[in-house]
Amino acid sequence: MAAASPPLVNRALQLVQAAHRATDAYDRTDLGERLARAHERLGRPDLHALVIGEFKKGKSTLVNAVLNVQMCPVSDEVATVVPTIVRHGDEPGAEVVAQDPPRAADEHPARWAIGLDEIPAWASERGNADNSRGIRAVEIRVPRQLLRSGLALVDTPGVGGLQSVHGAATMAALGLAEVVIFVTDASQELSGVELEVLRAAVARCPTVVCVLTKIDLYPAWRRIADLDRTHLAKAALSEVPLLAVSSILRQQALAASSKELNEESGYPELLKFLNESVVGRAQQVAVRTAVSDVTFVLDQLEATFTAEREVLVDPGRAQPVLDELERAKSRAEQLRARSARWQQTLGDGSQDLASEIDHDLRRRLRDVNLAAEEALDRHDPIDIWDDFSAWLRKEVASTVADNAEVLRYSANMLAARVAEHFAIDEEALIHAVDIGDGPRVSGDLDVELERTRRGNSALAAMRGSYGGVLMFGMMGQLIGLSLMNPLTAVIGIGLGRKALKEEKKRQLTMRRQQAKMAVRRYLDEVSFAVNKDSRDAIRHVQRDLRDEFTERAEQLQRSTREALAAAETAARQTVEEAGSRRKQIEAELANLAKVRAVAQELLAACQPRAAAA
């Protein structure tokens, strides 16, 4: 099972601990903090597995069967209406996530706890038809080994056709998930709509798996599976694996603790896929990140010792070494300064990003508005109002979804650019302190790794501001046409025939104006809410990047300062003192080299597979 940390993660944990002991010994608490965080992050990546598909295909049953819980409401009659997020928790519990983040403190809370027996009343059609209770999601916590690794399963309302509101929201959520589990059943082969959703999922999410459910009910399920594979191949989606499962067998297997039945249910294969392809891959990134952190810390520690040794070995070179270190120190200070290149890239980039996203949204909403006005000019608003509002909601939902996708992509690009520029700045610093084979004050930033990491951070930021999943049904309602009553007969009686006609015309014009105004107000509302969300997300990304790199610069600065101090002390020492100190330093460096060797070994162990993935 995935749950037990794989050897790779365990080794990384040990490595981080070893490095942490070293920072304690040398009194570098700043570096120690970095390692403490690395330790915490390791083995608990934040992973979202989005379970999507047409409705009544068995998505909730699948989530329950994977986790061996009865948490997601399952019913023959009613469907899931809001996304249900299942994550790890030491005690079972459930919470409701409110629609909008509260604007004022005295408004409704952002989330509140509910009893486990209340879940159906919030998550399914029963009690919450069409999400009339207006919530964003239900979050369930259960103690499960599979989830301990940081995986969260997100059960979604069924996609009722690509153009529906739920469809658009699912599209948007695709980009925020690490893995998409697409659910279809053995009652029929994949339909055109399903293939379209799958295609969108593959375009937006790194890992997609197609699960064929209900194989216990349909004798021809093997043929359906073959047909589905053919459809996938024809749609150039052959990299999407198709796994056939029976939830009924899985339930029986778990109730009877029968390994045989479990194998027959097909679930072990799905769990294996989740463990290896999803959790495993995320863990590899986590391990590489940890190794990168450890290497950085080792570099810092060694830098101090090597500078000191340099001076001890050849007291005559003390001055040039001290000069070099002095220069390095001032460079490190520059790296921290606002004027540093990466800082500018970050500052300007964030501003550009915000205005780009804003502009994108405006442009898209303007198009929607134009189309809406055209429709209103062609018809009497009264006649088309119901269909019109439904259409508008769908349009707005897919607009917002597209906009969020642009944001996600651009935020990733920004993170990568900042990491690159920091690396260039750092490179300059390294050359500055290259003294013969002397000290190297460097973190050797792995830009590729940083890109992945920062990408994840942008993802986390967006998830944070969207409350885990994008606004399923967040779109409010258009204001009704209460003001737009048809011409009343009372007025009609008092007017002559011609005047009546004029009056009717005037009223129609007025209705159109009112309808257009209602549309504009609605779009303004949407624009305001979405803008706030994306600005929050951008700020989050910006802060995260700034904190990370500032801290790194501070640590570099402190290392150069300590190296300088050590070198100065060394320069004042007597020959005897110098001799014993040299031995001591050699021993320390040997110790650090041992840790470094372990780090390199670990990196080599995860590199080839990471490259393959």
Add this chain to the structure above:
Amino acid sequence: MSQLLDQVRALVAEARAALGDGASGAALDQIAARLDEPLRVAFAGRVKAGKSTLLNALVGEELAPTDAGECTRIVTWYQNGHTYRVTMRLRDGTEQQARFSRADGALTVDLDGHTPDGIDRLEVLWPSKRLAGVTLIDTPGLGSATAGASQPAHRFLAIGDDDAHPAEADAVIYLMRHLHQADLGFLEAFHDDALGVASPVNTIAVLSRADEIGACRPEAMQTARRIAIRNRTDPRLRRLCQTVLPVSGLVAQAAMTLTEAEFRALRLLSEMPRADVDELLLTVDRFTGDQLPAPVTPIEREDLLARLGLYGVRTSIRLIRLGAAASATELANQLRDLSGIEDLRQLLATLFTQRREVLKARAALAALESLLRERPGPQTERLSAELERIVASAHELTELQIVSALRSGQIPLQPDEYAEAERLLDEPGLSLAERLDVEPGGERAAILAAVERWRARAEHPLSSRPTVEASRALARTLEGLLVDLDRAAPAAG
């Protein structure tokens, strides 16, 4: 009623004389012929909704080929006839006899080298009592993964910009597995203008494959019934179809054709110990595999499963064990009742047969209207005016339009008024007293009171125009009922 049909017939004949021979003439001949043909009922729905299976169940024979994968690719008409014959109508306008055979009951047609794309439709002539009053039309499913496979259905039901193609069906049975967004979309697309193909008056929605709801458990059909009742009150669906019925085509088809051998096999299975049967019926793989002991060979079991489905097998075994089905006939009757097919058949009989003539007239007028619009000639204006006069003066058509408008909520009425109007116009199979919601004997007084009420409603200054029109029409309908009542009264008394 036939008065309307006669008017339409006369108009078509007049148009035929005015427009003469050529393409228009041929089209008019078709319209004229169609007035005297059986009602055409089309089966529509998304792919794998179970259209062919339901068609077979209604005919009571395994005619249309069915399969686990997508199967129907060509629009196929099943008509009553004196002989067995299959005709291919090709896209290029020609037609050709096709060779056919029956393998395992279902019809296999030799397309003689033609691709499905090149064939407009297949016409199957089949002597069958059940096809006597109605022609059934099978269509390819909508929303197929195979590009192009769905287009014929769209064209056939006159969806999209292909306005030139007049509606070929008089009524539609729309099959859906759940009420899906896409189904609403398709149903909406069927609806056209005033004289369009589908409207709530001639569309029945069927919750198909109802036996598969809820993992084929024994209560599946009851669950399906509850869902159907819920769907009936859904306002989005109300304005698109007459009603929603749950039907299991597979169980119905098996019930119609259940054999003694099948019954014997089922009885043997029902005699197994309860736990063993449950184990065997847990999954389809277990049921058809040879790992578990059973008194029936795996091949026989596979056949049973293909014929009845998991729900059918489970239910049959339960019924036999409970002693509710002691013979093949009894089991077949039980399954037939469970399947919901009888409800559908009854609804078809009352609804479409009752409205048969007006539906026919309506379809013919729609076809004629599009023909006149499409091919204007010297007489067009006069003919159009005449057509408009018929449409305006035919009270039956007005009633149909009001039913549509009522259902789509276009007529503002009080809830009790709404119920009254609906009972009067839109409840097939009710007696006069039931339509008026009075005790038998009180019809006359009730009609007189209702006429007054609706007249007052029509004249009320605050009534909106649609309400005025509907109220007038209802008053007229009631007056017609009064005339019928008075005419029948002396005979009865």
